[in-house]
Amino acid sequence: MQSVNGPILPRNFYARPTTEVAHDLLGCVLEVEAYLGMDDLAAHASRGITPRTRVIFGSPGHAYVYFIYGMHECLNVTAEPDGTAGCVLIRALEPLAGIDLMRERRGRAELRDLTSGPGKLTVAMGITRKLNGVDLTKGPLMIFEGHGRNFEVKTTPRIGINQCVDWPLRFHVKNNRFVSRAR
């Protein structure tokens, strides 16, 4: 796999408030949603620690991969200091490397269709629950620093939830053609 970006994001990038981590991930990825702790009823972590949510309460900078709707897997990164719940859902990114492989896995040629949604990008990148709990500062899955921040950030409510529907915790790069589309 070709490396197209700067250094790997360090642990202390993730050990901060979830909304800050979400906001600052823009530029590395294009669209994110923040899911907080006990007060955020839309977050899996609001139910407390279960076998599934254990990772969210653990060390920052790890992958939380969950299975949803019987057929989709979604990638999150954990935030907040160790012991505090918080994670960031990666909703969209721009395909930069391995595009042919992504097309093969997705069964689609259109570049915009490869990673413009949380369920899509996990398929395109080959991410499964086997990667649940892996350390994002070490690999095999990593997030690299972006190329600067000369873009406008758009903040909106989150998509596809039934609780806390008004909370402005979705962040994406304005006018970018690779972000997902709300129904």
Next chain:
DNA sequence: GACCAGATTGTCT
């Protein structure tokens, strides 16, 4: 373009 229904299984009550 908008809107709708179906697929399919892990997780928790």
Next chain:
DNA sequence: GACAATCTGGTCA
């Protein structure tokens, strides 16, 4: 047993 942080393909316009 209900429901879910989604996607796709269909219909209609």
